[in-house]
Amino acid sequence: MTTLFPDPLVIDQLSKHFGTRKAVDTVSFSVAVGEFVALLGPNGAGKSTLFQMLSGLFVADGGSARVMGHDIGHEPIKALADLSIVFQQPALDLDLTVQANLRFQTDLHGIPRAEAQQRINHWLQRFNLTDRASDTCRNLSGGTRRKVELARALLSQPHLLLMDEATVGIDPASRAAIIADVKALCRERAMGVLWATHLVDEAEAADRIVVMAAGAVRFNGDAKALRKQAGQDSLLDAFLQLTKAEAKA
Amino acid sequence: MRLLHARLALAAVAGREVHKFLRQPGRLASSLVRPLLWMVVFAAGFRQMPDLGTVMPFDASLDYRLYMVPGLALMVCLFNGMQSSLAMVYDREMGVMRLLLTAPLPRAYLLACKLMGGAFLSVLQAIAFMILVVIWQIGLSPWQLLTALPALIAGALMLSAFGLMLSVYIRQLENFAGTMNFVIFPMFFLSSALYPIGRMRDAGAQWIYQISALNPFTHAVESVRYALYGEFSGSIWVVLACTLLFYWIAAAGYDPQRGLIKSARGG
Numbered sequence: 001m002t003t004l005f006p007d008p009l010v011i012d013q014l015s016k017h018f019g020t021r022k023a024v025d026t027v028s029f030s031v032a033v034g035e036f037v038a039l040l041g042p043n044g045a046g047k048s049t050l051f052q053m054l055s056g057l058f059v060a061d062g063g064s065a066r067v068m069g070h071d072i073g074h075e076p077i078k079a080l081a082d083l084s085i086v087f088q089q090p091a092l093d094l095d096l097t098v099q100a101n102l103r104f105q106t107d108l109h110g111i112p113r114a115e116a117q118q119r120i121n122h123w124l125q126r127f128n129l130t131d132r133a134s135d136t137c138r139n140l141s142g143g144t145r146r147k148v149e150l151a152r153a154l155l156s157q158p159h160l161l162l163m164d165e166a167t168v169g170i171d172p173a174s175r176a177a178i179i180a181d182v183k184a185l186c187r188e189r190a191m192g193v194l195w196a197t198h199l200v201d202e203a204e205a206a207d208r209i210v211v212m213a214a215g216a217v218r219f220n221g222d223a224k225a226l227r228k229q230a231g232q233d234s235l236l237d238a239f240l241q242l243t244k245a246e247a248k249a
Numbered sequence: 250m251r252l253l254h255a256r257l258a259l260a261a262v263a264g265r266e267v268h269k270f271l272r273q274p275g276r277l278a279s280s281l282v283r284p285l286l287w288m289v290v291f292a293a294g295f296r297q298m299p300d301l302g303t304v305m306p307f308d309a310s311l312d313y314r315l316y317m318v319p320g321l322a323l324m325v326c327l328f329n330g331m332q333s334s335l336a337m338v339y340d341r342e343m344g345v346m347r348l349l350l351t352a353p354l355p356r357a358y359l360l361a362c363k364l365m366g367g368a369f370l371s372v373l374q375a376i377a378f379m380i381l382v383v384i385w386q387i388g389l390s391p392w393q394l395l396t397a398l399p400a401l402i403a404g405a406l407m408l409s410a411f412g413l414m415l416s417v418y419i420r421q422l423e424n425f426a427g428t429m430n431f432v433i434f435p436m437f438f439l440s441s442a443l444y445p446i447g448r449m450r451d452a453g454a455q456w457i458y459q460i461s462a463l464n465p466f467t468h469a470v471e472s473v474r475y476a477l478y479g480e481f482s483g484s485i486w487v488v489l490a491c492t493l494l495f496y497w498i499a500a501a502g503y504d505p506q507r508g509l510i511k512s513a514r515g516g
Binding site for chain 1 (some may be wrong): 268333
């Protein structure tokens with residue numbers, strides 16, 4: 001169903017099996033316009049598999065996922081045009097310059113060259129990367145590389161931004177800066193953000209938290225409700241309480 | 250897909266291949282040294298041996314070194330096709346592949362861009378080799394390069410598509426050396442690159458002859474050989490059919506629906 005203002009992401013009963021193992025088990029939730037949703041789960045909860053289905057790298061065994069009303073299974077090109085992903089594993093061509101990596105993305109999205117350069121300049125400036133534009137990505141620090149990847153993801157002006165454990169291996173200051181940037185962008189550009197993480201403090205900053213464990217959704221609501229449901233004062237304890245069954249298993 | 254989008258994507262994907270090639274001057278050098286070594290060293294001993302007088306489309310006065318030209322030009326394309334395949338595997342390990350596969354474009358088109366980038370570089374290197382042969386003045390004329398160009402492009406496309414197909418099945422860079430041994434050498438030796446495959450049959454090696462006659466590389470070599478002398482060989486149809494087949498298998502491999510590229514990694 002395509003409406004005038006569809007939610008950036010609507011996931012409905014999405015499932016994926018690997019052999020007999022249910023990696024993602026009838027998962028349903030959505031991300032609204034301008035909403036920052038944290039997808040919180042321990043390692044192996046199925047977050048990455050879910051992301052790979054949302055980005056069209058895997059085909060779901062059942063259920064559906066719609067990006068701006070476009071089903072990723074049936075209209076993958078329209079869905080992909082509306083979303084951007086920052087992958088868990090860095091995906092920069094280390095031998096190319098920052099500018100060339102960004103240009104590669106605008107070309108893949110078919111953005112005319114003059115407009116592409118304007119957008120590249122805008123995001124380089126926004127992330128204080130202007131003076132690094134002609135540096136080879138190999139020479140950048142981990143945090144700076146992530147910033148380049150975030151800038152790259154924003155070039156196509158997506159309605160939905162998927163961040164898959166995007167702060168792994170980054171120092172706390174850079175981590176906090178990236179989260180603050182993404183949160184601000186979420187508001188500025190009315191962009192839906194789905195932020196997968198296993199770090200509870202990152203989820204604290206989100207508008208809503210979806211807790212996943214063993215492939216299924218265990219909780220969907222804000223941090224306050226999560227603490228209340230688990231009967232814990234701290235979010236970390238609440239999270240551990242919710243996912244305790246898996247830890248024992 | 251809009252035309253501008255298609256053109257920009259082609260520039261991005263194929264342009265990246267060319268850009269990478271330009272950053273590695275050693276690659277052009279080695280792609281030229283390899284066939285020239287064959288021509289100088291191998292031909293030095295074997296020049297007088299093959300009786301090429303009865304082999305179409307030549308006359309009896311033909312120099313053996315000229316016989317080798319199409320086979321060696323396509324060997325350059327074969328190596329480059331494998332190098333493109335290696336680059337695909339590397340991109341997969343480095344994560345760049347995911348960027349390509351999540352671009353809002355049909356996968357088959359993205360692969361076609363890769364194919365064209367790879368084939369363009371193959372033709373470029375093969376032509377560079379053939380220009381050196383022209384300069385060497387052993388009887389190859391610049392005009393012959395022009396008449397051979399369409400067949401050479403077809404052969405380069407086939408070998409690039411072959412490389413793409415292999416990249417679906419090669420999981421890790423470490424497996425690549427083995428693949429080279431099992432692919433490049435048999436493909437080159439079991440063909441008409443070094444001598445007419447009829448010689449294999451005459452020598453009683455019937456099954457080697459049969460394999461060589463089926464080898465797509467033989468057909469690529471023959472179509473270039475005939476084209477060099479302004480003649481048409483039906484082998485070109487085999488080359489074009491194999492190009493489509495290899496490309497189709499590669500496209501199927503990169504399609505998540507039929508997904509040969511699977512990672513069972515959870516998380």
